[in-house]
Amino acid sequence: MKAKVFVTLKPGVLDPQGKAIEHALGGLGFDGVNEVRQGKVIELDLAAEDEAKAESEVEAMCRKLLANTVIENYRIEIEA
Amino acid sequence: MKAKVFVTLKPGVLDPQGKAIEHALGGLGFDGVNEVRQGKVIELDLAAEDEAKAESEVEAMCRKLLANTVIENYRIEIEA
Structure with missing residues (x-):
């Protein structure tokens, strides 16, 4: 079973990488x-066959490792 | 208009970051x-109002900057 986790910065948190892309796009003429x-995006290939079990497992992975929930x-x- | 771009490594390309996450999950007991x-994931907020125009613009951004198509x-x- 495959799972995808999308981790994004909370609104209001500074995103220097995003700002760098923004400036680079401006420099290339994208106004x-x-x-x-x-x-x-983190793509996981899981051994679990049960969808509900897989989801609760991935949820635990997010809280423990994949995302900084602060x-x-x-x-x-x-x-x- | 909002656009999202998902950039992933092609199959077969080594992904040390992914491997590091895999090992860390194993170490935490996720078997x-x-x-x-x-x-x-790159989230863009675009001034363009026309969906087709926005898509072709983002497509050009991907080819020129956002993704390394190799x-x-x-x-x-x-x-x-």
Whole structure:
């Protein structure tokens, strides 16, 4: 079973990587860009066969390792 | 108009960050993890109002800056 975790910075948290991309896009002539934020996708290939079990496992992984919940939000997508 | 770009390593390209996460999850007692790959999400806030125009603009951004198409795939999602 495959799972995807999307980890993004909470609104209000400074994102220097996003700002760097924004400036680089401006420098390349892309004008209509108001804001850029960068996050992470983590793709997991899990042995679990049960969707509910996989989701609760990935949820635990997020809280313990994958996301820093002080400054980051995460969203989990399970693919059968 | 908002756009999301998902940049992931092509299959076969070594992913040391993903491997590091895999080992760390194993160390924390999460056993049923076969593989982990890490990618990027880039969230863009665009001035463009037209969906087709926004998509072609983001496509150009991907080719010029956001993705290294030699080793990375990208997927674009436009949100109205």
